[in-house]
Amino acid sequence: MRERRRSARWELEAKEAQFCLPGSDERRQCRLEDLSFGGCRIACRDDLPVGSDVEMIVAFPYLEPIVAEAKVVWGRDEVFNKQRGLRFTKLGDLDREKIFLYVRENHRDELARNWWAGIN
Numbered sequence: 001m002r003e004r005r006r007s008a009r010w011e012l013e014a015k016e017a018q019f020c021l022p023g024s025d026e027r028r029q030c031r032l033e034d035l036s037f038g039g040c041r042i043a044c045r046d047d048l049p050v051g052s053d054v055e056m057i058v059a060f061p062y063l064e065p066i067v068a069e070a071k072v073v074w075g076r077d078e079v080f081n082k083q084r085g086l087r088f089t090k091l092g093d094l095d096r097e098k099i100f101l102y103v104r105e106n107h108r109d110e111l112a113r114n115w116w117a118g119i120n
Helices: 093-106 108-115
Strands: 009-020 028-036 039-044 053-058 066-077 082-090
Touching: 009 039, 039 053, 039 066, 053 082, 066 093, 093 108
Parallel strands: none
Antiparallel strands: 009 028, 009 053, 028 039, 039 082, 053 066, 066 082
């Protein structure tokens, strides 16, 4: 599969997150597998067709939750979960800052490596 990401991603240790479908207040559980400023990869039990819109809710320690609108851009079904790639369509500057703060505190080495990737 050709890599189409435009921003660095950080692998997470299956962090719990939630999502809502448009027009619903019901929060559904998922695992956040990786995260970037442009989107994320989740694992869930729900069938989320490619093209679906969702609202992601991600809580980090010591920070208010991130709430972002996203679109499902790819999917892969596995035995016990369904992997979905989400592209953020609406993510505020404050929420970007929360992502940065979380990554800086929990993935410092990876942040430095990704920050300078491609610079010669």
